[in-house]
Amino acid sequence: MSKVEATDTAAAAAAPVEKRNTPLRLAVYAVSGALLLALPLFSGDFYINLASQILIAAIFALSLNLLVGYGGLSSLGHASFLGLSAYFAAWFFTRGGMDHTSSALIALFGTTVVAGLFGLIALRASGLGFLMITLALSQVLWGVAFRWSSVTNGDNGLSGLTRPMPFGLDINGADSFYWFSLVIFAVSFVLMAVFTESAFGSALRGTRDQPRRMAALGFDVWLIRWITFVYAGFWGAVAGLLYVYYHKYIHPTSLSITASAEGLLAVIAGGSGTLGGPVVGAALVMILKNYASAYVERWNMLLGLVFLFIVIFMPEGLVPGTKRLWKRFTGGGK
Amino acid sequence: MTTPALEIIDLNKNFGGLPATQNVSISVQPGERRLIIGPNGAGKTTLFNQITGDFFPTSGTIKLFGKEVTRLRPHKRAHMGLARTYQIITLFNKDTLVHNITLGLLGLRTTRWNMLRPLATYGDMRTEAIRVLGLVNLDHLADRPVTDISYGEKRRVEIAMALAQKPKVLLLDEPLAGLSAGERTNVKDLVASIPREVTVVMIEHDMDTALELAETVTLLHYGKVIVDGPHDAVVADEKTREVYLGH
Ligand SMILES: Nc1ncnc2c1ncn2[C@@H]1O[C@H](COP(=O)(O)OP(=O)(O)OP(=O)(O)O)[C@@H](O)[C@H]1O
Ligand SMILES: [Mg+2]
Numbered sequence: 001m002s003k004v005e006a007t008d009t010a011a012a013a014a015a016p017v018e019k020r021n022t023p024l025r026l027a028v029y030a031v032s033g034a035l036l037l038a039l040p041l042f043s044g045d046f047y048i049n050l051a052s053q054i055l056i057a058a059i060f061a062l063s064l065n066l067l068v069g070y071g072g073l074s075s076l077g078h079a080s081f082l083g084l085s086a087y088f089a090a091w092f093f094t095r096g097g098m099d100h101t102s103s104a105l106i107a108l109f110g111t112t113v114v115a116g117l118f119g120l121i122a123l124r125a126s127g128l129g130f131l132m133i134t135l136a137l138s139q140v141l142w143g144v145a146f147r148w149s150s151v152t153n154g155d156n157g158l159s160g161l162t163r164p165m166p167f168g169l170d171i172n173g174a175d176s177f178y179w180f181s182l183v184i185f186a187v188s189f190v191l192m193a194v195f196t197e198s199a200f201g202s203a204l205r206g207t208r209d210q211p212r213r214m215a216a217l218g219f220d221v222w223l224i225r226w227i228t229f230v231y232a233g234f235w236g237a238v239a240g241l242l243y244v245y246y247h248k249y250i251h252p253t254s255l256s257i258t259a260s261a262e263g264l265l266a267v268i269a270g271g272s273g274t275l276g277g278p279v280v281g282a283a284l285v286m287i288l289k290n291y292a293s294a295y296v297e298r299w300n301m302l303l304g305l306v307f308l309f310i311v312i313f314m315p316e317g318l319v320p321g322t323k324r325l326w327k328r329f330t331g332g333g334k
Numbered sequence: 335m336t337t338p339a340l341e342i343i344d345l346n347k348n349f350g351g352l353p354a355t356q357n358v359s360i361s362v363q364p365g366e367r368r369l370i371i372g373p374n375g376a377g378k379t380t381l382f383n384q385i386t387g388d389f390f391p392t393s394g395t396i397k398l399f400g401k402e403v404t405r406l407r408p409h410k411r412a413h414m415g416l417a418r419t420y421q422i423i424t425l426f427n428k429d430t431l432v433h434n435i436t437l438g439l440l441g442l443r444t445t446r447w448n449m450l451r452p453l454a455t456y457g458d459m460r461t462e463a464i465r466v467l468g469l470v471n472l473d474h475l476a477d478r479p480v481t482d483i484s485y486g487e488k489r490r491v492e493i494a495m496a497l498a499q500k501p502k503v504l505l506l507d508e509p510l511a512g513l514s515a516g517e518r519t520n521v522k523d524l525v526a527s528i529p530r531e532v533t534v535v536m537i538e539h540d541m542d543t544a545l546e547l548a549e550t551v552t553l554l555h556y557g558k559v560i561v562d563g564p565h566d567a568v569v570a571d572e573k574t575r576e577v578y579l580g581h
Pocket of ligand 2: 378379380421
């Protein structure tokens with residue numbers, strides 16, 4: 001006993017467990033922030049537009065990651081919230097005769113309320129049950145978007161939406177829309193990061209790792225999950241707004257299982273339960289989708305192969321996997 | 335007569351037709367040290383799971399301090415002063431010891447709903463968590479992850495997490511299981527040092543090791559209470575020998 005304690009004490013003093021906001025981490029944030037800001041100065045419209053789409057996909061993946069990575073709740077229906085918000089914004093603007101502000105607020109609010117209702121239904125289960133219910137609910141929305149043509153314009157989708165002028169700024173150009181998306185992305189990233197690092201976020205991770213113990217400790221596991229579900233739904237709606245402003249068009253495929261699965265793929269490929277992971281994963285998916293599809297006809301197959309490669313060689317995802325390799329090469333790991 | 339801290343009345347639990355708890359009635363007074371013994375599969379853990387609300391009974395009543403809790407959800411019982419440990423160690427493995435204990439503190443505080451401030455910045459909770467770790471002589475390992483510590487140390491973290499909640503009723507499910515002789519003495523001393531106002535119900539299936547801690551003993555067998563009463567009477571009872579000490 002005493003021998004064990006002696007060595008442990010020495011090690012305890014030597015090994016502080018994961019310090020937050022180390023200089024390295026802050027430097028990574030600063031450099032990537034500066035690069036992102038300056039991007040339009042040294043690249044053409046094709047890449048700027050790709051970058052905007054990545055930012056939108058990243059907000060979507062980050063919001064899904066709150067459930068998948070931090071809550072341990074794998075959803076295959078998260079595109080519901082992106083799609084619903086996009087449809088709300090487009091419909092109330094083009095058919096409801098509302099201005100941008102009102103239609104955007106309705107989109108955010110309406111989608112969040114629907115997330116609340118979906119959460120009530122889906123969180124009757126966890127694990128595979130939860131996955132199936134989220135999938136089923138999103139399929140219902142997808143079906144409605146397709147069939148209820150009088151409202152949704154069915155397979156033709158809704159067009160005619162223009163981009164808003166936030167604070168009187170014109171965001172019709174590729175550069176200005178990119179900067180607009182970057183600001184929204186930064187706000188989303190920070191607010192989701194604060195959420196996951198908070199006391200509530202710690203409780204959420206606890207419900208992922210030991211739900212029974214958490215309940216026995218006094219945590220309302222169900223309510224913690226529901227709040228997270230609603231919060232994730234809200235950020236999904238934010239991504240949906242940007243999405244519909246970018247494309248000025250919305251089609252039922254945005255509500256499809258493929259759209260949800262792409263988000264899940266981004267989260268898992270990048271590293272679920274980390275903040276950088278979903279961003280990297282979203283970039284990967286969007287780059288493959290936009291860039292590779294020009295050269296490879298079955299880009300979906302390529303995505304599948306890349307994903308397989310990641311799962312085999314970096315099962316924890318690109319961001320944590322790279323960190324692990326980095327530590328090994330620099331001798332930092334034990 | 336004082337209100338019992340814990341009262342179980344005619345409790346039954348079936349798992350798909352198989353009875354795991356049968357007509358169990360137990361009353362535990364405030365401050366009592368109760369030992370629950372019985373062979374493997376006697377239904378001891380199942381009884382705990384019903385007291386905490388992990389499973390709801392098929393029939394019967396459970397009361398905490400006179401208030402019926404039979405169908406109350408587990409977290410609400412925790413807020414009434416109920417805490418437990420698990421026979422199978424149930425810790426947050428990737429997290430540090432101090433984080434584990436802090437979750438125990440957080441569960442009963444309104445801070446658990448705070449969505450802005452990081453948990454690690456609550457200095458008061460950290461101080462308290464380290465004090466609690468000190469009770470089980472693990473404060474020197476506070477910042478190590480659970481995966482780094484030994485089995486015996488994990489058992490002590492289990493108990494510390496429950497103690498951190500300053501419970502009124504503490505349920506210990508085989509806290510001595512798998513420990514070496516030296517570690518057993520440690521944990522026994524720890525249990526003996528729990529303040530008198532805490533009601534302690536402890537499961538052990540090896541009678542000898544735990545008997546000295548108990549004032550009253552309940553013997554379960556096939557989900558039924560076979561003998562129930564003061565320590566000496568239960569030990570002396572013929573039925574105890576038959577069921578338990580016989581083999
Ligand atoms: N969740 C469950 N589903 C079905 N049967 C269960 C469940 N939990 C326990 N049982 C059964 O109930 C009976 C009592 O189990 P329990 O775990 O309560 O016994 P125990 O007295 O704690 O035994 P041990 O000393 O081995 O821990 C056993 O037959 C067990 O198989
Ligand atoms: Mg048991």
